[in-house]
Amino acid sequence: MELDTNLEQLILKLYDIEGVKFGDFKLKSGIQSPAYFDLRVIVSYPALMREVSQVLWQVSMKAEKFASICGVPYTALPIASVMSVDNDVPMLIRRREAKDYGTKKMIEGKYNAGDLCLVVEDVVTSGSSVFETVQLLQEYGLVVKDAVVLLERQQGGTERLRNDGVNLHSVITMTQLVTVLKKHGKIDETMYNRVLKFVADNRFDIPSQPAVVGNGDTTVKKAKAEMTFKERAELCKNELGRRLFGLMEDKQSNLILSADLTKSEDILKLVDIVGSKVCIVKTHADIIEDFTVDFVHKLQDLAKKHNFLIFEDRKFADIGNTVKYQYNNGLHKIIEWADIVNAHSVSGPGVIQGLQKVGLEKGRACLLIAEMSSKGSLAKGEYTKATVDMAKTYSEFVIGFISQNRVCDDQQFLYMTPGVRLEEGKDSLGQQYVTPSVAILQNKTDLIIVGRNIYNAEDPLNVAEEFRQAAYNAYLKRIS
Ligand code: 5IU
Numbered sequence: 001m002e003l004d005t006n007l008e009q010l011i012l013k014l015y016d017i018e019g020v021k022f023g024d025f026k027l028k029s030g031i032q033s034p035a036y037f038d039l040r041v042i043v044s045y046p047a048l049m050r051e052v053s054q055v056l057w058q059v060s061m062k063a064e065k066f067a068s069i070c071g072v073p074y075t076a077l078p079i080a081s082v083m084s085v086d087n088d089v090p091m092l093i094r095r096r097e098a099k100d101y102g103t104k105k106m107i108e109g110k111y112n113a114g115d116l117c118l119v120v121e122d123v124v125t126s127g128s129s130v131f132e133t134v135q136l137l138q139e140y141g142l143v144v145k146d147a148v149v150l151l152e153r154q155q156g157g158t159e160r161l162r163n164d165g166v167n168l169h170s171v172i173t174m175t176q177l178v179t180v181l182k183k184h185g186k187i188d189e190t191m192y193n194r195v196l197k198f199v200a201d202n203r204f205d206i207p208s209q210p211a212v213v214g215n216g217d218t219t220v221k222k223a224k225a226e227m228t229f230k231e232r233a234e235l236c237k238n239e240l241g242r243r244l245f246g247l248m249e250d251k252q253s254n255l256i257l258s259a260d261l262t263k264s265e266d267i268l269k270l271v272d273i274v275g276s277k278v279c280i281v282k283t284h285a286d287i288i289e290d291f292t293v294d295f296v297h298k299l300q301d302l303a304k305k306h307n308f309l310i311f312e313d314r315k316f317a318d319i320g321n322t323v324k325y326q327y328n329n330g331l332h333k334i335i336e337w338a339d340i341v342n343a344h345s346v347s348g349p350g351v352i353q354g355l356q357k358v359g360l361e362k363g364r365a366c367l368l369i370a371e372m373s374s375k376g377s378l379a380k381g382e383y384t385k386a387t388v389d390m391a392k393t394y395s396e397f398v399i400g401f402i403s404q405n406r407v408c409d410d411q412q413f414l415y416m417t418p419g420v421r422l423e424e425g426k427d428s429l430g431q432q433y434v435t436p437s438v439a440i441l442q443n444k445t446d447l448i449i450v451g452r453n454i455y456n457a458e459d460p461l462n463v464a465e466e467f468r469q470a471a472y473n474a475y476l477k478r479i480s
Contacts, residue, residue: 053082063146067115113141126204127157156204235412241399258451264295274464275306312338320354345387356397373419375430406444415445440474
């Protein structure tokens, strides 16, 4: 679609203030992008800020009549303020501080339950930031049907948000942006093509509506899109997997504690405190300085006391014959105590064959790592697809995936997501975080894995309960 001259001028101004740049940039998701859009600088250009607010206001006319507007922090906050003041429409402010979550009000401003609120954003890629704000507004009783954005990067955000019931109205698309900049000689043909190729190659797929899987009775019985954990248990071909599905529903927990502490006493203390809130405790046996059989027995006692499973995050990745020994032998004798282990698919199906050779008869189960939470992970695209195929072939032993998304429609599998905090962000070593509701509601995975946010908390029990509630409520919302 051709842009009018005012929008063309606006794009050129945004380029001039370096609100949009071209080169090699790493996005929040870790992906390398040839174009980078950062409107934070706009606060230094009041006239431009007003212009951006005006075009966003114009596009908001497409939305259903709203009572208030709310900017996604932080860049869109001042933009929303100008829209609010200029058009005499009340504004709401969304807080971001994680420490306030659950204890302090996260939405400031006056509103009534049921009020329609318009969400304002500067740029949308996957749609997860907009979605996070929508979720929070909904938790406070507000209704969100529309969002407006200055730049739609055309990487699937509009479609994903539509899937979640939000209509996204954009002022400009990435294609329009680069078309205008090429026309005015700001970027050359090569960069223009690079950006368009990047957009086409880096779309966030819409998590597909889970299709009904199974055969015969199950398919007929379940006409609705999403099945409950207990119903899915029937599809699972591994006994331990079926137990886990049931346990999650009985305990109302899809929270996994990642107990990454290095002293056995500290782990046992932590696990006894939060054990009632979690369905799985995940360990890294090789980081425990004083690992003994006695520790393992105590952990198993706690597993019985609090009814959770033990998952050793060993990430096997060798040839079948070697992983068999790594699982069964050595100092840790993982097979003796870990209900669940996980494996990389990089070495091919032999890794599963090796593990299941010794694991199946002991009633154990395995997860495949289909995606990772860390920046720049190579587990994506064809690799992820091939991992899913492998899991389907070995579904007597493989009960699911470590993944950031619902990597396939098959409801016999469990989808477990690490890299979860109460606030999106990252650590200094490449870990990337999403919130529980983005993981469970938007990305449609089943369980969240939380480490530091719980074990470093002053009150791990309360924080674990906050995570449990957030994750389980998100699941309940999904099946309702
Ligand atoms: N873990 C990840 N990301 C992954 C996989 C495993 O974070 O893709 I596979 C593990 C690493 C750590 C835990 O044990 O999950 C997350 O801990 P934090 O919540 O402290 O980041």
